[in-house]
Amino acid sequence: MTIAILGVGVPAxxxxxxxxxxxxxxPTVIETxxxxxxxxxxxxxxxxxxxxxxxxxxxxxxxRNVAERTxxxxxxxxxxxxxxxxxxxxxxxxxxEFDGLARLHEVSNWWTVNAELQTVLEQVLDxxxxxxxxxxxxxxxxxxxxxxxEIVAHRGFGEEFLAHFASVKTDExxxxxxxLAGRERVLIEDVTVDPSFAPHREIAxxxxxxxxxxxxxxxxxxxxxxxxxxxxxxxxxxSAHDLRLTDLYARQAAEIIDFRxxxxxxRNLAALAENSSDFVAIASLEGVPxxxxxxxxxxxxxxxxxxxxxxxxxxxxxxxDRERFEQEVLPALAQKGRWxxxxxxxSFRTDDPIPMLxxxxxxxxxxxxxxxxxxxxxxxxxxxxxxxxxxxxxxxAHVTRVMSMGELTASIAHxxxxxxxxxxxxxxxxxxxxxxxxxxxxxxxxxVHRIISDARRAxxxxxxxxxxxxxxxxxxxxxxxNDLIHESLALASAKVSSHRASVRLELSRELPVVLGDRVxxxxxxxxxxxxxxxxxxxxxxxxxxxxxxxxxxxxxxLVAVSDSGIGLDPRTMSRLFDPFFTTKLDGMGLGLxxxxxxxxxxxxxxxxxxxPEKGATxxxxxxxxxxxxxx
Amino acid sequence: MxxxxxxxEDPAPDGTEPVVFVVDDDLSVRNAIASxxxxxGTRVETFATVPEFLSLDRxxxxxxxxxxxxxxxxxxxxxxxxxxxxxxxxxxxFITGHGDVPMTVQAxxxxxxxxLTKPFRDQTxxxxxxxxxxxxxxxxxxxxxxxxxxxxxxxxxxxxx
Numbered sequence: 004m005t006i007a008i009l010g011v012g013v014p015a016x017x018x019x020x021x022x023x024x025x026x027x028x029x030p031t032v033i034e035t036x037x038x039x040x041x042x043x044x045x046x047x048x049x050x051x052x053x054x055x056x057x058x059x060x061x062x063x064x065x066x067r068n069v070a071e072r073t074x075x076x077x078x079x080x081x082x083x084x085x086x087x088x089x090x091x092x093x094x095x096x097x098x099x100e101f102d103g104l105a106r107l108h109e110v111s112n113w114w115t116v117n118a119e120l121q122t123v124l125e126q127v128l129d130x131x132x133x134x135x136x137x138x139x140x141x142x143x144x145x146x147x148x149x150x151x152x153e154i155v156a157h158r159g160f161g162e163e164f165l166a167h168f169a170s171v172k173t174d175e176x177x178x179x180x181x182x183l184a185g186r187e188r189v190l191i192e193d194v195t196v197d198p199s200f201a202p203h204r205e206i207a208x209x210x211x212x213x214x215x216x217x218x219x220x221x222x223x224x225x226x227x228x229x230x231x232x233x234x235x236x237x238x239x240x241x242s243a244h245d246l247r248l249t250d251l252y253a254r255q256a257a258e259i260i261d262f263r264x265x266x267x268x269x270r271n272l273a274a275l276a277e278n279s280s281d282f283v284a285i286a287s288l289e290g291v292p293x294x295x296x297x298x299x300x301x302x303x304x305x306x307x308x309x310x311x312x313x314x315x316x317x318x319x320x321x322x323x324d325r326e327r328f329e330q331e332v333l334p335a336l337a338q339k340g341r342w343x344x345x346x347x348x349x350s351f352r353t354d355d356p357i358p359m360l361x362x363x364x365x366x367x368x369x370x371x372x373x374x375x376x377x378x379x380x381x382x383x384x385x386x387x388x389x390x391x392x393x394x395x396x397x398x399x400a401h402v403t404r405v406m407s408m409g410e411l412t413a414s415i416a417h418x419x420x421x422x423x424x425x426x427x428x429x430x431x432x433x434x435x436x437x438x439x440x441x442x443x444x445x446x447x448x449x450x451v452h453r454i455i456s457d458a459r460r461a462x463x464x465x466x467x468x469x470x471x472x473x474x475x476x477x478x479x480x481x482x483x484x485n486d487l488i489h490e491s492l493a494l495a496s497a498k499v500s501s502h503r504a505s506v507r508l509e510l511s512r513e514l515p516v517v518l519g520d521r522v523x524x525x526x527x528x529x530x531x532x533x534x535x536x537x538x539x540x541x542x543x544x545x546x547x548x549x550x551x552x553x554x555x556x557x558x559x560x561l562v563a564v565s566d567s568g569i570g571l572d573p574r575t576m577s578r579l580f581d582p583f584f585t586t587k588l589d590g591m592g593l594g595l596x597x598x599x600x601x602x603x604x605x606x607x608x609x610x611x612x613x614x615p616e617k618g619a620t621x622x623x624x625x626x627x628x629x630x631x632x633x634x
Numbered sequence: 635m636x637x638x639x640x641x642x643e644d645p646a647p648d649g650t651e652p653v654v655f656v657v658d659d660d661l662s663v664r665n666a667i668a669s670x671x672x673x674x675g676t677r678v679e680t681f682a683t684v685p686e687f688l689s690l691d692r693x694x695x696x697x698x699x700x701x702x703x704x705x706x707x708x709x710x711x712x713x714x715x716x717x718x719x720x721x722x723x724x725x726x727x728f729i730t731g732h733g734d735v736p737m738t739v740q741a742x743x744x745x746x747x748x749x750l751t752k753p754f755r756d757q758t759x760x761x762x763x764x765x766x767x768x769x770x771x772x773x774x775x776x777x778x779x780x781x782x783x784x785x786x787x788x789x790x791x792x793x794x795x
Contacts, residue, residue: 424666424731428666428753428756429670432666432756433669446672446673457666
C-alpha cells in the first residue's frame with residue numbers, strides 16, 4: 004500500500020489529507036494533481052471554515068463589543084437625561100427664583116406707579132400666589148377703629164368664605180387671626196388636624212382648601228397694617244425659600260400700604276387746603292410766601308401760575324393797613340405765635356382794599372416752627388351787608404313809630420308850628436286890614452282863606468303823624484324781654500358802632516314773659532341804650548362799654564342798662580325824669596319822662612343810679628304776665 | 635320872588651320908601667307875613683331862598699330883613715355873616731319855628747336886631763321892623779338924633795356892636 008499525505012492549510016500544517024491505496028503506481032501524476040487539488044480544496048474549505056470561524060468569532064466579538072457599547076451609551080444617555088432633568092430642574096428653580104425676584108422688583112416699582120392701593124394689593128397677592136404656587140389667597144387690612152381685619156382683595160373665594168371672614172379679630176382661631184395676635188406668620192399645614200382652626204373647618208372644606216399660611220404686613224415703624232394669606236387645596240407646607248420671598252413681598256406690601264395711607268392723608272389735607280373757599284397760604288419763617296391756594300389767588304387777583312415767592316407777606320396787605328400789620332400783627336405773631344383780626348388785603352390787579360378776617364399762625368411740628376400759615380376769609384360781602392343793614396336800620400329808625408321820642412316830638416312840633424304861626428299872623432293881618440280907615444275887604448278875605456287852608460295843612464300833618472304811629476291804642480301781648488333787648492339793640496346798632504361802643508349782654512335764660520306793647524317797650528329800651536351811648540361820648544380813658552343785664556327781682560323781670568360814661572350829676576338827679584329836662588344840646592328832654600310813663604303804664608318801675616365805678620345804670624322792672632292786672 | 639304889595643292909597647314908590655325883605659322857605663308863612671306887613675302900608679318883598687334874595691339888585695331905600703334861621707342850603711345865620719362880611723348894614727330880624735335857644739345868643743351876638751319864635755305876636759314883629767327903619771342912618775328921623783344915630787349905627791353895623 005502506498006499512503007499519500009498531503010498537507011492542508013496554509014501553511015500546510017493545518018491538517019493532512021491522507022489517501023492510501025494498494026494500487027500499484029498509486030498516486031499517478033494526475034492522481035497526485037487531483038489529490039493536490041483536493042488538498043487545496045480542503046485547504047480552501049478549511050480556510051473558509053477557518054475564516055467563517057474567524058468571522059464568527061469576529062462577529063461574536065463585534066457583537067459583544069456592540070452590546071457593551073450599547074450598554075455604555077444607554078447608560079450615558081440615562082445619565083445625560085438625568086443630568087438634563089437635573090439641569091431642567093435647576094433651570095426651573097432659577098426661573099422661579101428669577102420670577103420671584105422679578106416680581107419683587109415689580110412690587111418695589113409699584114411705589115412709583117400711580118395705581119390705586121387696591122390694585123397694588125391685588126398685584127402683591129397674585130405675585131405671592133404664583134410664587135408659592137398656591138390655589139387661593141387674600142389680603143386683609145387692619146381697621147384700627149374696629150380693631151379687626153377686613154378682606155380687601157382675594158383670589159378664588161366665594162361669598163360664603165368672604166362673609167364668614169369679613170371681619171376678623173384676634174381671638175378667632177383662624178390663621179390670620181393668630182397672625183394678628185402674635186404679629187408673626189402662622190402656617191397651618193392641614194386645617195383638618197389643627198385644633199385651633201376647628202371652628203372654621205367646615206368653611207374651609209367648602210371653600211376647598213386644606214392648608215393656609217398668613218403673613219403679617221408690618222410697617223417700618225412697627226405698625227401692623229394687614230395680613231397676606233395663601234391657601235392650598237392639599238395639605239402643604241411652603242418651603243423656606245418660598246417663605247423668604249413671601250417675607251420680602253410682605254415687607255414691600257406693608258411699606259406701600261403705609262405710604263399710600265400717609266399719601267392719602269396728605270392728599271386729603273392738600274385737597275382741603277386747595278378746595279377751601281378761604282385764602283390759605285404758607286410762608287417761610289422769613290415771611291417769603293411759598294404757597295397760596297386757588298381761592299386765595301382768586302381773592303387777591305393773582306394768576307394761577309404766578310409764583311408767589313417773588314413777593315413778601317406784607318405785599319398782600321393794603322397800604323392803609325401796612326403799618327398796623329407791621330406794628331401789631333407781626334409782633335403778636337412773634338410773641339404769642341398767632342394773631343387774629345380784621346385787616347385789609349389788597350387786590351394785585353386793581354389795588355383796591357379787600358377786608359379780610361385774618362388768622363396767621365406758626366406751623367409747628369412739635370416744638371420747632373416750620374413756617375407761617377394763614378387762613379383768611381373775605382368779609383367784603385359781610386361788611387357790605389353790615390353797611391346795608393346799618394343804613395337800612397338808620398332809615399328805619401328815622402321813619403315810622405320807632406323814631407326816638409325826642410326826634411318825633413321835635414318834628415311834630417315843627418310841622419304843626421309853621422301852619423299855626425301862619426294862621427295867627429294871617430288872623431292878625433286880617434284884623435289890621437279891617438281896621439284901616441277904609442277896610443280892605445279883599446285882603447281880609449284872602450287872609451281868612453289862607454287861615455283856613457293853613458289850618459287844614461296843620462290838621463293833615465297831625466293825621467299823617469297819627470298814621471305813622473299806627474296804633475293809637477296800646478296793644479298788649481306776651482313778650483320776651485330778652486327778645487325786646489335784641490330788637491332794640493338792632494335798631495341802635497348804627498349808633499353803637501359809630502360811637503365805637505361795645506355792648507355786653509348778660510341775659511338770664513329763666514325769665515317769665517311780660518304783658519306789654521312791643522313798640523312802646525322797644526322805645527323805652529332804645530331810649531336807655533341811646534342815652535347810655537351818648538353818655539359815653541366823651542369818654543376816652545376807658546372802654547366805652549354798655550352792659551345790659553336781665554334777671555328777676557322780687558318776682559318781677561328786671562332789665563339794667565349800664566354805661567361807663569360821665570355818670571349822673573347829683574344836683575340834677577332828682578329832675579332826671581321830669582319832662583323837658585335835658586342836659587343835651589339838642590335834646591327835647593322827653594325821652595326819660597315818656598319812658599317812665601310807659602313803664603309805669605305797664606305796671607313797672609324805672610329808676611336811675613350812679614355806678615360805684617364810672618357811669619350810670621338805668622333799671623326797669625316789669626311784672627310777669629300771669630299776675631298782671633289788666634290796665 | 636313875589637310881586638311887591640302896593641296899595642292904591644299908598645304913595646307911589648320913589649325908591650326911597652322903606653321895604654321889608656322876607657326870606658322863609660314856608661309859603662304859608664311868607665304869605666301871612668307879607669299880608670301883615672302890607673296891612674300897615676309898608677312895602678314888602680318875599681323870597682324862598684337866600685340866593686334868590688342875594689340876586690336882587692337893591693336900591694338905597696331903607697330896608698330890613700326878616701329872615702328864618704333854618705333854610706335849605708344857605709341858612710339865615712350864614713346870610714347874616716355874609717352880609718356883615720360885605721359891610722351891608724341892613725338890619726336883620728330872625729324868626730324861627732324851632733326852639734333854637736342857643737342860636738338866639740349866637741344870632742344876637744352877630745348883630746341881629748331881634749329873634750322871634752313862631753308863632754310871634756304881630757305887634758312884636760311890626761315894632762321891630764318899625765324901630766329898625768326909624769333907627770337907620772340916613773333915615774329922615776335919624777338925622778337929627780345923634781344918640782339914635784349912634785344907636786342906629788351900632789345896630790346897623792354889626793361889626794361895631
